[in-house]
Amino acid sequence: MKKKIYIVEDDPKLASLLKEHIEKYDYDVFTASDFYNIKQEFEQTNPHLVLLDIHLPRYDGFYWCRQFRTISNCPIIFISARSGEMDQVMAIENGGDDYITKPFNYDVLMAKIRGMMRRTYGEYATEKQPRILDIYGFMIDLEAMEMELNNKRLALTKKEFLLLKELMQHVNQVLTREHLLELLWDDQHFVDDNTLSVNITRLRKKLQELGIENAIQTVRGAGYKMKVTWGDRL
Structure with a gap:
């Protein structure tokens, strides 16, 4: 599967040039289109x-960058016309991984991108945390926030991902609605009971698209639990 790169650059000409150049190296490239909803696009x-x-x-x-870091640890390279040392310090302190000033050499930029990809996902990646959560052939990619079964892969929203990960890490255990609501809540968005129900429904539908039926079960008066209803299980 191709690696995906998201470009947040408000100069449309530069964004287009970056996209065109990077795509030559077999990456899927997406450019920001709504600068008031960058986190949602991310x-x-x-x-x-x-x-x-x-x-x-x-x-x-x-x-x-701070917003991205609340939901992802993917590499972030700042590209800016600002060349001051303080800007570079702030970029790192706010969660960035590298900094390159404009105008830049495209070969240098690609070297940085490939280096980041190797260190994060490739042969130089550390194994402190497993990337894949696998239960009887049903897998969640913990970095890409995608799930897969029988070579069919579907993307998850942040809330769907958090719910599915928690349920899979506690198979056959009842998780209370209060626990799951707390899991979904963040500093910017209050989550009510209806939000939890909506996301559980959406997650069930996506599981059905993979051929998984009745895996997320409602425990009346308590919450939800996940049962293994797929694959060759013991």
């Missing part, structure tokens, strides 16, 4: 790496 794209400008409409790149 969640929908689930990129393996981000190229992020600092000077952007509404909020700057430092803000969006």
Whole structure:
């Protein structure tokens, strides 16, 4: 599967040139289109790496980098016309992994991208945390926020991913609605009981698309639990 790169650059000409150049190296490249909903676009794209400008409409790149870090550890490379040392320090302190100033050499940029990809996902990647959660052939990619069964793969939203991961890590255990609501809540968005029900319903539908039926069960008056209803199980 191709690695995905998300470009957050408000200069349409530069964004187009970056996209065209990077795609030559067999990456799937997506460019930001709604600079007021960057985090939502990021969640929908689930990129393996981000190229992020600092000077952007509404909020700057430092803000969006902090937002990305609440849901992902994917590499983030800042690209900016600002060459001051303090800007580079702020980029790192706000969650960035590298910094390159404009105008830049495309060969240098690609070397940085390939290096980041190797260290994060390839032969130089550390194995501190497993990337794949696998139960009887049903897998969740913990970095890409995608699930797979029998070579069919579907993307998950952040909330669907959090729910599925928690349920799979506690198979056959009842998880209370209060626990799952707390899991979904973040500093910016209050989550109510209806939000939990909606996301459980969406997750069930996506599981059905993979051929998994009745895996997430409602425990009346308590919450939800996951049962293995797929694959060759013991």
